[in-house]
Amino acid sequence: MTDFQMSLIAAAGVFVGGVVVYNKWQEYRARKSVERAFTSEHDDVLMRSGESPLEGAAVERQEPVLDLGAETPLAPLDLEPGVPQDSIAPVAAASVEPAPASGPRTPTTIASLTPATPLPEGTPPAELAESLVDPLIDCIIPLNFEGALRGDKILPALSKLRRVGNKPIHYVGFAVSGDWEPIVHGGVYTKLQAGVQMATRTTALNEIEYSELVTRLRAVADEIGAEPEVPDMIEVMSEARTLHRFVAGHDAQLGVNLAANGAPWAISTLIQALEKQGFDVRPDGKFSMPDGQGGVLFTLSTNVTLGADTTNRLTLLLDVPCVAPSRDGFGAMVKCAKELTQRLDATIVDDFEQPLLDPALEEIKGQVAEFYEEMEASDIPAGSTRALRLFV
Numbered sequence: 001m002t003d004f005q006m007s008l009i010a011a012a013g014v015f016v017g018g019v020v021v022y023n024k025w026q027e028y029r030a031r032k033s034v035e036r037a038f039t040s041e042h043d044d045v046l047m048r049s050g051e052s053p054l055e056g057a058a059v060e061r062q063e064p065v066l067d068l069g070a071e072t073p074l075a076p077l078d079l080e081p082g083v084p085q086d087s088i089a090p091v092a093a094a095s096v097e098p099a100p101a102s103g104p105r106t107p108t109t110i111a112s113l114t115p116a117t118p119l120p121e122g123t124p125p126a127e128l129a130e131s132l133v134d135p136l137i138d139c140i141i142p143l144n145f146e147g148a149l150r151g152d153k154i155l156p157a158l159s160k161l162r163r164v165g166n167k168p169i170h171y172v173g174f175a176v177s178g179d180w181e182p183i184v185h186g187g188v189y190t191k192l193q194a195g196v197q198m199a200t201r202t203t204a205l206n207e208i209e210y211s212e213l214v215t216r217l218r219a220v221a222d223e224i225g226a227e228p229e230v231p232d233m234i235e236v237m238s239e240a241r242t243l244h245r246f247v248a249g250h251d252a253q254l255g256v257n258l259a260a261n262g263a264p265w266a267i268s269t270l271i272q273a274l275e276k277q278g279f280d281v282r283p284d285g286k287f288s289m290p291d292g293q294g295g296v297l298f299t300l301s302t303n304v305t306l307g308a309d310t311t312n313r314l315t316l317l318l319d320v321p322c323v324a325p326s327r328d329g330f331g332a333m334v335k336c337a338k339e340l341t342q343r344l345d346a347t348i349v350d351d352f353e354q355p356l357l358d359p360a361l362e363e364i365k366g367q368v369a370e371f372y373e374e375m376e377a378s379d380i381p382a383g384s385t386r387a388l389r390l391f392v
Helices: 003-038 125-132 151-158 207-224 233-249 267-277 329-344 358-377 385-391
Strands: 095-098 138-144 167-175 180-182 188-197 252-260 287-290 296-301 313-319 346-349
Touching: 125 167, 125 180, 138 207, 138 233, 151 167, 151 188, 151 207, 188 207, 207 233, 233 385, 252 329, 252 358, 267 329, 287 329, 296 329, 313 329, 329 346, 329 358
Parallel strands: none
Antiparallel strands: 095 252, 138 188, 167 180, 167 188, 252 313, 252 346, 287 296, 296 313
8 A cells, every 4th residue: 555545544534533523512512502592590390399489479378277166276178077078968858969079060261361250340450350369279370570561462372371171270460550450451560470270179280280380381471571480389289189178078069859749740841830930941951040140049950861751850959169148049949949849749858758847957957057157267158259169
């Protein structure tokens, strides 16, 4: 091999080595650039523990408290030793049915940026805001930014995140007027808060839902130039489970039955009689008694499938935590049942076909009153906006 060939081989080796070194250098630079782009100065919400970042925020979290009376110490909504379902259930009298642990329920405007339960016209903005983002039942996440933002810019971004799982998410803004209020077009806000409901009738907010919330909320915050102040997951999960124990312990439906004294009722005739009694027919074939204010006092079921020709049993059902004591849902239901016994030739009976007489009904009425007192003491009065968010 000549000296010329050896020189060419050596030159080729140096060239190849140079290319390899250059490529390694470029790879190193690219990796460092990516690390800088995706490194955040903020703590990872899933790894943080200790003091909640909500301390000192505009709306401080309050621990829900259930007071069962002077002899019972205050405790955070823990009903495991306290108030079981049978606190309202009479023995061999009316039936108290807990809501199903799973299965579809129709949430009330769950994807809305307005209160799930409409408040009276003229309600102050601050009260409207608390019906949306409630420190007792919501995990509140402040969204911090510099300057002020218009509602017109904020709303399109917030509309992309309205729920995780079956938990609604609502938002309020601190307006330049000095009040927290629902975010509206034309409004100007210097601070925002997001609130995710920590429990529903069926489940508590869980780790997967909370992680999804944090990830998606960061994307929403980036879009409007804000930074979320995310509470510690462990603390939130504990509060969510505590709240759900309260909901499960107070999720009671109280029913009374009407049994035909003679032949079964023809459905066509029955519908006419129930409409005269004041019931509205629902699309699912059930009947609801309106309360005169856009709500429902109680419902009635024919206990047969759609298309059936006859039935010999009706069930009136009161969703106890969803009806305010002032509406006297149980009294109205019993009154209606007694009127129907005359109209339909029926007898009020319990689930074992035993007649329900006035003394038993009065005893149940007293138990219902005690149930309402317990809900009032817990700061979640039956029929309130707060209760309807949890139980509807």
